[in-house]
Amino acid sequence: MKFLRVHLPIFLLLLAITFAAFGYLLTTPLWDNLDFTILCDANAQSQHVSEMVRHIGFYFSQPLLQLAFLVQFRWFGINPAGYLAVNLFIHAFNAFLVYMLVNMLFPRKRMALLAAALFALTVGSYGKPVMTIHQLESLLLAALHLLVLYCFIRNDFRREGGVLSAWFGLGLLLYLATGLTKAASFSLISTLIAYKVFFNPWRKGRAIVSPDILVFLVIGILFHWGQNRWGFGAGILREPPSFDKFTLISFKNIFRYLNLMFFPMQQSPVLEHSSRLVLGIYEARTLIRTIVTLSVISYSFFGFVFGSKAVRFFIAWTYITLLPFTGVTTGGDWLNLTHLYLTSLGFCVILSAGTMGCMNLLKVRRWRKYAPFAVPALFISVAMLLTFKLDRQHRAFAESQRGQQWEQMLLESCNERDVRQQEPSPVPQR
Numbered sequence: 001m002k003f004l005r006v007h008l009p010i011f012l013l014l015l016a017i018t019f020a021a022f023g024y025l026l027t028t029p030l031w032d033n034l035d036f037t038i039l040c041d042a043n044a045q046s047q048h049v050s051e052m053v054r055h056i057g058f059y060f061s062q063p064l065l066q067l068a069f070l071v072q073f074r075w076f077g078i079n080p081a082g083y084l085a086v087n088l089f090i091h092a093f094n095a096f097l098v099y100m101l102v103n104m105l106f107p108r109k110r111m112a113l114l115a116a117a118l119f120a121l122t123v124g125s126y127g128k129p130v131m132t133i134h135q136l137e138s139l140l141l142a143a144l145h146l147l148v149l150y151c152f153i154r155n156d157f158r159r160e161g162g163v164l165s166a167w168f169g170l171g172l173l174l175y176l177a178t179g180l181t182k183a184a185s186f187s188l189i190s191t192l193i194a195y196k197v198f199f200n201p202w203r204k205g206r207a208i209v210s211p212d213i214l215v216f217l218v219i220g221i222l223f224h225w226g227q228n229r230w231g232f233g234a235g236i237l238r239e240p241p242s243f244d245k246f247t248l249i250s251f252k253n254i255f256r257y258l259n260l261m262f263f264p265m266q267q268s269p270v271l272e273h274s275s276r277l278v279l280g281i282y283e284a285r286t287l288i289r290t291i292v293t294l295s296v297i298s299y300s301f302f303g304f305v306f307g308s309k310a311v312r313f314f315i316a317w318t319y320i321t322l323l324p325f326t327g328v329t330t331g332g333d334w335l336n337l338t339h340l341y342l343t344s345l346g347f348c349v350i351l352s353a354g355t356m357g358c359m360n361l362l363k364v365r366r367w368r369k370y371a372p373f374a375v376p377a378l379f380i381s382v383a384m385l386l387t388f389k390l391d392r393q394h395r396a397f398a399e400s401q402r403g404q405q406w407e408q409m410l411l412e413s414c415n416e417r418d419v420r421q422q423e424p425s426p427v428p429q430r
Contacts, residue, residue: 007096007100010096010113010116011092011093014092014095014096014099014117014120015089015092017092017095017120017121018088018089018091018092018095018120019088019092021120021121022088022127022387023088025084025088025130025131025387025391026081026084026085027081028080028131028391028395028398029080029395029399029407030078030080030398030406030407030410031394031395031397031403032132032133032134032394033406034132035080035132035133036406036407036409036410038069038133038134039078040410042069042070042073043073043078043410043414044413045070064140064177065136068140069136072136078410078411078414080133083133083136084131084133086136087130087133087136087139088130090136090139090140090143091120091122091129091130091139092120093143094119094139094142094143094146095116095119095120096116097143097147097150098112098115098116098119098345098348098349099112099115099116100112101146101149101150101153102116102349102352104150104153104154104157105153105199105310105313106308106353110356111352111353111356112352114355114356114376115345115348115349115351115353116348118348118351118352118379119344121380121383121384122344122383122387123344123347123351123376123379123380123383124261124340124343124344124345124347124348124379125261125337125338125341126337126382126383126386126387127383127386127387127390128337128338129338129341131387131390131391131394135338138338138341138342139341141178142341144175144177144178145178145188145191145342147174148171148174148175148188148192149188149191149192149195151167151168151170152167152168152192152212153195154167155167155171155212156195156196156203156206156212157203160206161206161210161211161212162212163212163215168212172215172216172219175188175216176219179219179220179223186220186224187320187321187323187324188216188220189213189216189217189220190320191316192213192216193208193213194313194316194317194320195313196208196210196213198309198310198312198313198316199309199313201309202309249326249327250326250327251326253325253326253327253335254323254326255296256335257322257325257326257335257339257340257343258292258293258318259289259292259293259296260337261343261344261347262292263285263288263292264337264382264386265278265281265282265285266335269393270386270389270390270393299315299350300315300319303315303350311353314345314346314349315346315350317343317345317346318343318346318347318350321343321345321346322339322340322343325339351375351376351379352376354372355372355373355375356372358371358372359372359373
C-alpha cells in the first residue's frame with residue numbers, strides 16, 4: 001500500500017504525459033509493410049496457437065512475443081488503434097521504470113522524474129518506437145530489461161546479492177522471459193556487471209563475479225546456444241564484411257548513432273519536404289556532427305574520471321545497449337532510430353542530471369535558475385515536431401495507391417478466414 005501511495009501518482013502522471021503527447025497516433029491507419037505482414041500471418045495462424053510461434057517477427061521469432069501478438073489479434077483484429085494504445089501503455093510503464101531506477105541509483109526524485117518525462121516524450125529515440133505494431137518487440141524487451149535490472153540491484157542492495165531471495169527469483173524469472181522475447185541476454189549481463197563495477201564501494205566491496213552473475217551468465221549462454229540451434233534468424237546482414245572491416249564499421253556506427261540522438265537529421269522524405277532553415281542546418285551536418293562527436297568523447301572521458309558512480313553507470317549503459325546494433329548498418333546507410341530506444345535512457349538521465357545540476361548552481365537567482373530547462377525543452381520540441389512530421393508522412397502513404405493495395409490484401413485475407421469458419425464441417429460417412 002505504501003508503494004502504491006508513493007509511486008502510483010508518478011505512473012499515472014507519466015501515463016497522462018505519454019497519451020497527451022502521442023494520443024493522436026491512435027488514429028493513424030496501417031502504413032508499415034511489416035505490420036501488414038504480421039497481421040496477415042496472425043490472421044492465418046489465429047486458430048492454431050501451436051503454429052503461431054512460427055511467425056517471423058522483427059529480426060527474430062520468439063514464443064513470448066508471438067503469444068503477445070496472438071492475444072492482441074484476438075482483442076483488436078486488424079484495427080491498429082488497439083495495438084498502438086498497448087504500445088503507448090508499455091512505453092509509459094517503461095518511463096515509470098526509468099523513474100524508479102534513477103531514483104534508486106542517485107537518489108534524486110526531481111531529477112528522476114525529469115529523466116522519466118524526457119524518456120516518455122521519446123527524447124533520444126524521437127517517437128519511432130511507438131508508431132508501428134511490430135515495435136511491441138522493442139518495447140516489451142525494454143520493459144523486461146529494466147525490470148531485471150531493477151530486481152537485480154534491489155536484491156544486491158537489500159539481500160547482498162543472495163541467490164535465495166525473492167528479488168533474485170523474480171529477476172531470474174524476468175530474465176528467462178527476455179530470452180523468450182529476443183536474444184539480448186549478453187547486453188543485459190553487461191549492464192549488470194557495469195552496475196557492480198561502478199557501485200562497488202556502495203556495495204561494501206562485495207565480489208563482482210558473484211553467484212548471481214554466474215547464474216545469469218550460464219542461462220544467457222544456454223539461450224544463445226538454443227537460439228542458434230532452433231531459433232529463426234532473418235539474416236540482418238546480407239553480405240557480412242570481413243572481421244577487420246566489420247570492427248571498424250561497428251566503431252564508426254557507435255558515434256553515428258550517438259550523433260543521431262543529439263542531431264536527429266538524416267536523408268529521408270521528411271527532410272526532403274522540410275523548410276529552407278532545416279535544409280540549411282542539414283547542409284552544415286558535417287561540422288555539427290564533428291562537434292557533437294568531440295563533445296561526446298570529452299564528456300565520456302571526464303564523466304568516467306570525475307563523475308559520480310551513477311553518472312559513470314549511465315554512460316556505460318549508453319555504450320553497452322548500443323553495441324548490439326552497431327553491426328546492423330554498413331557503410332553510410334540509413335540508421336534506425338528505433339535502435340536508440342534503450343540507449344536513450346542514458347541520454348535522458350545525463351541530460352536531466354546536467355539540467356538539475358545547473359539549476360542548483362543558480363538557485364539563488366530567482367527566475368534565472370530555470371534557464372537550464374531550455375535545453376531539455378529544445379529536445380522535447382524536436383521530438384514532438386519530428387514525430388508529428390513522421391506521422392503525416394505515414395498517413396499520406398496509407399492513403400496512397402500502394403497503401404490501399406496492402407490494406408485490401410489484408411481485408412481479403414481476413415474475409416477468406418471468415419468464409420472458411422462459416423463453412424459446415426463435412427459429415428463423416430459410415
